[in-house]
Amino acid sequence: MFILMYVSLAFGSNASALVKDIGPEQFPINEHYFGLVNFGNTCYCNSVLQTQQKKKENLLTCLADLFHSITTQKKKVGVIPPKKFISRYEKKMVNLFDNYMQQDAHEFLNYLLNTVADILQEEKKQEKHHGKLKSGVSSNKAEEKKTEPTWVHDIFQGTLTNETRCLNCETVSSKDEDFLDLSVDVEQNTSITHCLRDFSNTETLCSEYKYYLFYFIFFLYRMRVKKLPMILALHLKRFKYMEQLHRYTKLSYRVVFPLELRLFNTSSDAINLDRMYDLVAVVVHCGSGPNRGHYITIVKSHGFWLLFDDDIVEKIDPQALEEFYGLTSDISKNSESGYILFYQSRE
Numbered sequence: 001m002f003i004l005m006y007v008s009l010a011f012g013s014n015a016s017a018l019v020k021d022i023g024p025e026q027f028p029i030n031e032h033y034f035g036l037v038n039f040g041n042t043c044y045c046n047s048v049l050q051t052q053q054k055k056k057e058n059l060l061t062c063l064a065d066l067f068h069s070i071t072t073q074k075k076k077v078g079v080i081p082p083k084k085f086i087s088r089y090e091k092k093m094v095n096l097f098d099n100y101m102q103q104d105a106h107e108f109l110n111y112l113l114n115t116v117a118d119i120l121q122e123e124k125k126q127e128k129h130h131g132k133l134k135s136g137v138s139s140n141k142a143e144e145k146k147t148e149p150t151w152v153h154d155i156f157q158g159t160l161t162n163e164t165r166c167l168n169c170e171t172v173s174s175k176d177e178d179f180l181d182l183s184v185d186v187e188q189n190t191s192i193t194h195c196l197r198d199f200s201n202t203e204t205l206c207s208e209y210k211y212y213l214f215y216f217i218f219f220l221y222r223m224r225v226k227k228l229p230m231i232l233a234l235h236l237k238r239f240k241y242m243e244q245l246h247r248y249t250k251l252s253y254r255v256v257f258p259l260e261l262r263l264f265n266t267s268s269d270a271i272n273l274d275r276m277y278d279l280v281a282v283v284v285h286c287g288s289g290p291n292r293g294h295y296i297t298i299v300k301s302h303g304f305w306l307l308f309d310d311d312i313v314e315k316i317d318p319q320a321l322e323e324f325y326g327l328t329s330d331i332s333k334n335s336e337s338g339y340i341l342f343y344q345s346r347e
């Protein structure tokens with residue numbers, strides 16, 4: 001269901017080198033490793049597309065067409081220009097962004113997943129509506145409004161529980177919130193496991209002035225994972241707003257991401273505790289800040305690792321992943337460091 005797409009066009013030399021690196025006999029049947037041509041600062045887009053899997057044209061049909069044109073290529077490796085998809089995407093973004101500014105891969109991932117989910121939900125609603133009209137059953141407004149889960153939700157959606165503890169009255173309440181990816185804070189010389197533990201253990205203090213009671217009520221909020229998704233997308237918050245500088249700066253901290261990840265202690269009523277995950281893809285940010293840099297992607301396919309850098313696709317050793325953990329020195333901000341991690345559940 002979740003098809004990892006490896007998309008960037010090789011102008012001959014690189015393509016044949018990849019076939020040679022993998023070995024013509026070992027080359028997976030039905031796989032196509034294609035680079036995506038970068039149309040000026042679209043690598044934030046390519047880097048996320050390189051990790052993913054007809055009617056009126058929309059972002060989803062353009063994406064499907066792109067994947068279709070890759071999977072039906074005669075050549076096993078190559079390069080393809082994601083022109084239609086990019087122009088469709090940019091048409092939407094024209095009011096929001098300027099193409100010639102660096103975009104954020106995490107924002108793009110979020111936008112893509114939410115937009116695809118919205119398109120699918122709208123289609124389901126239309127189908128249901130037409131089905132009802134045909135069968136003559138009067139439609140129920142409340143039922144029509146209900147949103148149904150789509151394959152985007154089946155793959156990426158997990159649930160967080162927001163536990164609220166009132167310090168004045170010692171009552172605890174909780175509220176569930178769905179997520180498609182988790183954004184975690186990063187610290188120097190740590191690991192993603194540590195960041196996740198901090199994510200669950202961080203309590204935020206908030207207060208509310210109850211004027212009719214004439215005093216403040218203090219609350220502690222804590223977010224814990226309740227339901228784990230099939231694909232866990234972890235966004236490392238490497239861009240931090242510096243008040244003194246009035247701009248975002250990059251935290252190049254070394255954060256180790258293991259090939260295997262087990263999530264401990266999620267919420268006490270968690271549904272699928274202790275799931276085992278395998279790393280399947282990493283979006284890497286190269287550079288010193290959100291507006292200065294480049295994105296590349298590393299994807300696992302049939303047991304080997306491939307690096308996609310726009311139109312270049314290379315096979316790399318698994319040990320080379322260590323080069324993307326980040327830096328132990330706090331002085332240098334310029335790094336090639338893991339930015340979005342994709343872990344796939346074993347079950």
Ligand SMILES: *[C@@H]1O[C@H](CO)[C@@H](O)[C@H](O)[C@H]1NC(C)=O
Nearest residue numbers: 162163164175177221222223
């Ligand atoms: C948790 O819930 C409270 C109350 O609804 C809200 O104020 C707070 O922002 C929530 N925390 C997060 C991280 O969503």
Ligand SMILES: *[C@@H]1O[C@H](CO)[C@@H](O)[C@H](O)[C@H]1NC(C)=O
Nearest residue numbers: 197263264265266267268269
């Ligand atoms: C997980 O939770 C259990 C009980 O809720 C606790 O005893 C245990 O120490 C926790 N483990 C970790 C690794 O936090």
Ligand SMILES: *[C@@H]1O[C@H](CO)[C@@H](O)[C@H](O)[C@H]1NC(C)=O
Nearest residue numbers: 188189190254327328329330
């Ligand atoms: C991180 O680790 C490196 C090498 O192990 C060390 O030199 C550095 O001081 C550490 N940084 C922090 C902030 O602990």
